[in-house]
Every structure is written in structure tokens, then in C-alpha cells.
Amino acid sequence: MDYNPKGFIKGLCSKGERLDGRKLDEYRNITVELGVSSRSAEGSARVRIGDTEVVAGVKLSADKPYPDRPDEGTIIVNVELLPLASPDFESGPPSIDAIGLSRVVDRGIRESKALNFNKLVIEKGEKVWMVFIDIYPLNNAGNIADAASLAAMAALQDAVFPKYDKKTELVTYEKTTKKLPIERVPISTTILKIGDKLLVDPTVEEEYVADASLMVSTLEKNQVCAMQKHGREPLSINEVDAIVTLSLNKRDILKNALENAR
Amino acid sequence: MGLLVKERDVAIPGDELAEGMDNLPAQGSYRDGDKIIANQLGVVTIQGRLIRIVPLRGRYEAKAGDLVIGKVVNIGFSSWSIDISTAYDAQISLKEGTSDYVERGSDLTQYYDFGDLVVAKITNVSTGKLVDLTMKGPGLRKLVGGRTLIVASSKVPRIIGKQGSMITMIKDYTGCRISVGQNGIVWLSGSDNKSEALAIEAIELIQKEAHTEGLTERIKELLEKNKK
Amino acid sequence: MTYTKRNDGRRFDELRPMEAKVGVIKRADGSAMFKIGSTIAYASVYGPRALHPTFMRNPEHGLLRCNYNMMAFSGSGDRVRPGPSRRSKEISQVTKNALEPVLDLTNYPNMVVDIFVELLQTDAGTRCAGICAAAMALADAGFSMKDMVSAVSVGLVGDKVVVDLDKEEEDYEDGSVDIPVAMTHRHKKITLLQLDGIIPEKQLQEALKKAEEACESIHKVQRKAMLEGYKHGL
Numbered sequence: 001m002d003y004n005p006k007g008f009i010k011g012l013c014s015k016g017e018r019l020d021g022r023k024l025d026e027y028r029n030i031t032v033e034l035g036v037s038s039r040s041a042e043g044s045a046r047v048r049i050g051d052t053e054v055v056a057g058v059k060l061s062a063d064k065p066y067p068d069r070p071d072e073g074t075i076i077v078n079v080e081l082l083p084l085a086s087p088d089f090e091s092g093p094p095s096i097d098a099i100g101l102s103r104v105v106d107r108g109i110r111e112s113k114a115l116n117f118n119k120l121v122i123e124k125g126e127k128v129w130m131v132f133i134d135i136y137p138l139n140n141a142g143n144i145a146d147a148a149s150l151a152a153m154a155a156l157q158d159a160v161f162p163k164y165d166k167k168t169e170l171v172t173y174e175k176t177t178k179k180l181p182i183e184r185v186p187i188s189t190t191i192l193k194i195g196d197k198l199l200v201d202p203t204v205e206e207e208y209v210a211d212a213s214l215m216v217s218t219l220e221k222n223q224v225c226a227m228q229k230h231g232r233e234p235l236s237i238n239e240v241d242a243i244v245t246l247s248l249n250k251r252d253i254l255k256n257a258l259e260n261a262r
Numbered sequence: 263m264g265l266l267v268k269e270r271d272v273a274i275p276g277d278e279l280a281e282g283m284d285n286l287p288a289q290g291s292y293r294d295g296d297k298i299i300a301n302q303l304g305v306v307t308i309q310g311r312l313i314r315i316v317p318l319r320g321r322y323e324a325k326a327g328d329l330v331i332g333k334v335v336n337i338g339f340s341s342w343s344i345d346i347s348t349a350y351d352a353q354i355s356l357k358e359g360t361s362d363y364v365e366r367g368s369d370l371t372q373y374y375d376f377g378d379l380v381v382a383k384i385t386n387v388s389t390g391k392l393v394d395l396t397m398k399g400p401g402l403r404k405l406v407g408g409r410t411l412i413v414a415s416s417k418v419p420r421i422i423g424k425q426g427s428m429i430t431m432i433k434d435y436t437g438c439r440i441s442v443g444q445n446g447i448v449w450l451s452g453s454d455n456k457s458e459a460l461a462i463e464a465i466e467l468i469q470k471e472a473h474t475e476g477l478t479e480r481i482k483e484l485l486e487k488n489k490k
Numbered sequence: 491m492t493y494t495k496r497n498d499g500r501r502f503d504e505l506r507p508m509e510a511k512v513g514v515i516k517r518a519d520g521s522a523m524f525k526i527g528s529t530i531a532y533a534s535v536y537g538p539r540a541l542h543p544t545f546m547r548n549p550e551h552g553l554l555r556c557n558y559n560m561m562a563f564s565g566s567g568d569r570v571r572p573g574p575s576r577r578s579k580e581i582s583q584v585t586k587n588a589l590e591p592v593l594d595l596t597n598y599p600n601m602v603v604d605i606f607v608e609l610l611q612t613d614a615g616t617r618c619a620g621i622c623a624a625a626m627a628l629a630d631a632g633f634s635m636k637d638m639v640s641a642v643s644v645g646l647v648g649d650k651v652v653v654d655l656d657k658e659e660e661d662y663e664d665g666s667v668d669i670p671v672a673m674t675h676r677h678k679k680i681t682l683l684q685l686d687g688i689i690p691e692k693q694l695q696e697a698l699k700k701a702e703e704a705c706e707s708i709h710k711v712q713r714k715a716m717l718e719g720y721k722h723g724l
Contacts, residue, residue: 001345003333003410003447006377017455037611039528041563051516055610057563078562078572084534084606086517091557093573132569134562136608138532139515173567272720274713275592275635276675292636299676301636303629303716318720320632321519321538323597349540349601390549390599416632 002205009209013194018206024199025246027253028052032150032261034158042175043159045261047151049201051141053085056151057134058159058180062171065121065128073120073128077106079135079148086140086204104228105135105149105188108217112186112225115156119181122164129161131180142203145215149188150254154261156180186225187254188217189247193235198243200250214240216247269308270473273300279313290315304416305473316473322415322445324348324393326384329401331410331443334378337370344380344395346445352393354382359397379405379449381441405441408451411462413469415446420472421465428468428478435485436461460488493648497658498527503700505642505654508711510622512630512719520631522715524623527656528613533623535631537603538595552598556586558620560609566657581617582607588621588672588682589628592636603633614657614668615643621672621682626712630719640708641672641682644697646689651696653704669694671701675709678702 002009009019016024028050037044041057065072079102081089089095094102109115120129133155135148161178162171192202192210202210212231219225224244229235235243264282273279279291280298287293290302291313300306304317324330324346335351336343342359343351356364360373374380374397381402382395396402413421422429422442433440438452438461448465452458464481471477496502506527515521518534525531541547558581562570574582585607595603605627607620618641625639645652646667647659660668667687673680689697 001333001347003331003345003379003412005379005405005407005409008409037530037561037563039613040566040611044563053515055561057561059563059569061569080572082559082606082608083536083557083604084518084532084608085515087536087539132562134569134572136561138608139517141516171568272717274638274716275629276637290634294676299636301634302632303720304632305720317632319520319630349538349598391597391601 002208004205009205010195013197013199016197018199020203024197025250027201027250030150030254030257032154032257034154034261041155042162043155043157043180045151045154045158047147047154049143049147050203051139052143052147053138054144054147054151055136055138056148056155058155059132059134060159060162060171061130061132062122062127062164062169063130064126069117070125071121072117073130074117075106075109075115075131075133077102077109077133077135077152079105081144082136082138085137089140101145101148104145104215104226105133105152107226107228108149108186108188109152109156112184112217112219114153114182114184114186116181116183127169131156140204142205142207143190143201145190146188146201146254149186149217150258153185153187154258156182157258157261184219185255185258186217186219187251188215188226189250189254190215191243191246193231193233193239198239198246200246214243216244218248218251222248265308267306269306271306272304273306273315274303275300279306284311285313286311288312288314290317317416319414320416322347324352324384324387324391324445326387328384328444329381330384330395330445331379331381331405331441331447331449332395332445334374334376334380337374337376342370342374344382346393346395346443347447348391348393348445350392352382352384352395354395354397358385358395361398374404379410381405381443381449401441405449408439408449409458411448411450411465413446413448413465415444417469417472418442418444418446420477421448421468423478428481431482432461432464432485435489436464460485493650493652493662496652498656502650503653503703505704505707506656508708510626510711510715512626512715518627518631520627520629520633522623522626522630524619524626524712526615526619526622526654528611529615529619530610531616531619531623532608532610533620533627534606535603535624535627535633537631538598538601539604541600541602546602547600549599550596552595552601552603554586554590554593554595554603554605556582556589556605556607556624558582558585558607558617560612560616564609564612566613581620584682584684585617585621585624588641589624589639591679591681592639592674593628594634594636597634612657614655614660615670617682618642618670618672622708622712626716629716637674637676638709638712639672639674639681640705640712641670642701642704642708643668643670644701644704645669646687646693646697651693651700653700669697669701671698671705673702673705675705678705
């Protein structure tokens, strides 16, 4: 519950100000930690954006490929909005928000061809690697979406293939030194529209009063690889252009955090 | 003497605070045989024979007579529901909301609308911990403008100070109007951002250092340094 | 079969290295992390808060609700299918039972206190780690607690009474007995007790005695974490 007077945050926003003193286009401090679950996960990471904290883990299994894609492995993304992380998250099966976020993170990685699915084949038509990416917020202080996307990429970068025994056709969960075939790094930024202002990295209070939001995933060389709009209000074409430009500008901040991961 | 701890020690639940019958357990402690045991995580305070634990955190527990700040979250036919950060929303009945004669079916939003902030007083807390509020009384009113700050309800007495001395000092130096709810909601309104920011800084410092010595002096220093 | 040496070189009554921290989840009313060996548990507490649906409300005291969950990537073998399992539901129940005796919920009629336990990484002793974290989280939230609760798994591996079994020991091919125990600190009252396997009475007594000593050590770690957390909160 935000006890600020009605319209307080919108009022601040219209003046280019925010509750925590940041500028509209300023991210909170971002840190990425790798291997937080290294004993059990094939790859894992923890991302902090301000007080928002999200962990992601990668587990691989060997299965039959989809019949229409015999020479491709795939990813399965699962975001669970744990009630542990916020008084607003409820127990139970994944909510619409959780499913929505899962699909959006999936899209960013899949459509950008970040992971080379053809290099996830064990035996064409028979056995391929399924890469599961499970993402869990530990504390929701706003902008779980960006933290989740970043954590997913970090976990993938941290991941190595487990051993596969051709005779028994089983995965033995000993780590190899072979990294996953990552060829591109999609970076997602969520940008909110409040009134006629655009802002990045929203807090919970800001998300609550947002008119609309657009999540944009970008690649190197000014390429966009995924987008998703949320919210009740429409966006004009100019606003979308402005958001995409802002997104491309902010790409490096998040990418650097990924590169500085420990 | 039997005391096993001293003033300002931190105790966790289950810690032994005293032995023998010389001391009496007050808030946050209890007697178990010939020992007094801490019931809460917090700071030891000793007043004469009484041993108390002042908790660092904990949700607000409503008491009749408390001044609280809340937000209108629902409007019924003859009452308003106010979120005061308790498990269930508090209620202002028609009678306690206004002295006007209110016709049946009239629009209650003209008095208090969704999202409005109010300073109210708790008149009654039922056995089921449901809270009744009144808007009738000195200082009770709808709050217009300004901004709010959430503090730990256990720190409110320190923020207010003895006979209001601490909060009055902050008001004087910053020129802000400030209302402090026992439920941990603080409302303030100043003539500009700077004075509001200073008041907020002072209050957050009190929150952080509530149980240290010389706090009043440090707050005074902070206010002096940044005075306009 | 004679069990002569633990795979990590520990003494039979030695606990794995532990780490604990409170206040790790700011949105929660109280929270804590407890790590023992490679097992990492997070716990957060929300409440007392509104309880829905209404039929669950008790006008005489608050309800304590516990939810234990393992993250999908927390197991060292296959991925754990998300969602509640019979095992996780049972652990949720015994966790609640382990903590309820020290809480006074009469001040919270019609309300609920929710405890959430999440495992980031598992190497046996998960329910015990969860209870250790949850107990700290409740204290961190400012709840009235008669005492602290600590928990550890003791048992038999081969022919030796052992403290703090890891996964390898739980799966010991020549037989092992796993006994998760939770105890209050002051009076050593047992609030969680489960047993899987066959163990002679004398060794069971020895195991419980060792559990008492182990819980003392764990309590020290919990206490330190809470005092440090308080210092930062100051």
C-alpha cells in the first residue's frame, strides 16, 4: 500500500522527479552474481537492481526433440512470483503475471537466437538438450521483469553441459567444462509511461500508477528482438520510437553489469 | 540484583534477562520460574524494577486513543473503510465522519473520497481487533497535498519525543507541517522540496538510531547544518 | 557395515559450516537465510495479516500457515518439477508444528501469519534448515516468541551415530537412518521429530543427545545473525 496522497507520484513524474530522487532515465544499482546454486544447478545467477532481487537457475535434461524440429534443442522458461518475495504475490499455480513474464523472457532469448538451438543436439531426431530456466524473485522492489531477463541470461552464461551417458541414455549430473552455445546477448528493458513522461527501472509504487509499459529486448547494432506492451493506456507511435531509443541507450548499463558478474 | 543484561543490550527470544524475584517482566519479556526471559527481538530497557524489550520491528497493534493516518480504500452506504496498516481495514461510521446531516443515498465521496488521506483517532478496538475511527476531534482532518513516509511503529515515540519535543524541533527548523500516526505513517508538507527532504532525513535518522545516546543532539546538528 | 570416515572428513558429531543472516527480504515483515553445508534456505514472514477465505478465520487466535518449496534447480540431479508435492506439503505441515509451540497467536484473532520457506540449493537437512531460517524470520518480524527453535538432522549411517547427514550419507547404500529434530533452546523441548529407518534404541538415545548438542551450536549461529542484523537496523 502506498500511503502517498493521490496523484503524488504522477505529480513528481510530470516534473521529472521520482520518489527515490532518481532521474527518469536512471537505473538503480545493478549487481550480478554467478553460481549462487552451483552445486545443484548447471548454471545459476542472482541479479540485484536496487532492492529487487531475482535468482535464476538452469537445468538441462535430455529428451526427444519436437517432431517438427529434429535438429534443435530448446529452452523452457518458468517464472514463479513467489509469495516469499512480496505481500502482493499469492500462493498457488502461476498467475497470469507469472506466465506473462515467463513468455516474455522466453521470447527475448528465443527470438534473438541467443542460444544456438542446433548446437543442443545429442543425436538428431532422437535426443536433444532441453534447457530449463527457472526464475524466482526473492524480493520485489519493482522491475522484476528486467531483473528476471538479466538473471536468465546470466544463468545461461554461467551454465555448462552436464555429462550424457550414451549407453544408458541418462544424464549424469557431473559438470563438464563445456559452456552453452550462447551467440548473442539480448538485453531487456522495461519502460513505463506515466502521464506523458517515460521512465526506466520502476519501483513498485511507480508500477502501480503506470498508464502503460513497454518491454523492449535489444541486441548489438541497434537491433530489436522482442517487445511486449502492458497497461490500460495506448502508446503513440512516437512514444514507441522514444521508448525503443531509450531502451537502446540503456542497453550498455545492463550489459556491463552482466560482464562484471562475479 | 539479579540482572543478567544491561540497558541497551540486544536480546533475542529465549534470552535470560534476570534471575531472582527482584525484577518484573514488562512488555517483551515474561517470567519463567525464577528467571525473566525475553519474548521479542529488541533492545533491553530497564526502568526501576521493570525490564522491557523495545522491538526493532513489528506490525502496528491498534489501541483505543491512538492517532493514526490512513487512506480511504472503500466507501459503503454509511461508512468509509480506511487502510491504517492493520490486518483488516478500519471503519469510520457516518456519525464519526461528519457532523452534517447526511441524507440516505447521498454521495459520501464529497466528505472522504477514494485515495484520500486522513488523520483519525481510534475510538474502539473490538475483541476481534476490528478498529473504529473518528474524525471528530482536535487535529483530526483530511490531509491535502504533502507526502508520506512509512516508519516502524515502534519508533514513533522516539520520533515524537518527550511531550512532542523532537517532532516540534523538526517542524520548527524545516517549517514543515508534520503529522505522525502511531501506526507508523508520517505525513508532512513543506513550502519546498528541500525542507521536506530535510524533515524526512531527520526522521529517518531517528529511525535508524532510535536507541543510541545523544540522538537529540545529532538531530539538532543535522537540522542546524541544513537550515535554509 | 562399518562407517569409518565421512566423505568431507567431519567428525561424526560435527556440523557442516553454517551461515545465517536476517533481514534479507525487505518487503517481508521478517526474513532470514540459513545455510548449512550446501543446503541454502530462505524464509520470509508476512503477518499478522488478513485471512481469506473467511471460513478459515479463528476468532480466538491467529492461524499459522507455512509453505515449504524447493526451487526447480535446487536438486543436484534432475530438475524438480515446480509446484507442491506430497513431500513439500508434509514438510510445510511439520515446519508449522515445529514453530507453533513457541508462538502466542492469541493477539491475532481472525488473522494469519504466513511463513514461506524456499530452498535455493539442497544437500539434505532441508526441512531443518528451513525451520532454522523460519525461526529467525519470525523473531526478525518482531513476533512474541517464548524461545528460539533450532533444527538438525541426526541419525545412523552404517553403524555410526552421526550429526547433520549430507545427501550422500542419507543415500548410504549399507543403510542409513535420518532423524530430523527441532528443539527449543531453553528447555530443549522437541517440536519436530521424524524418523526413517531402523535404529536400535540405545543409538536412538545417543542420536537425540547429539541433536541437543548440535542444536546448541546452531542456536549460537542464529543468535549471532540476529544480533548483527539488529546492529545494521540501528
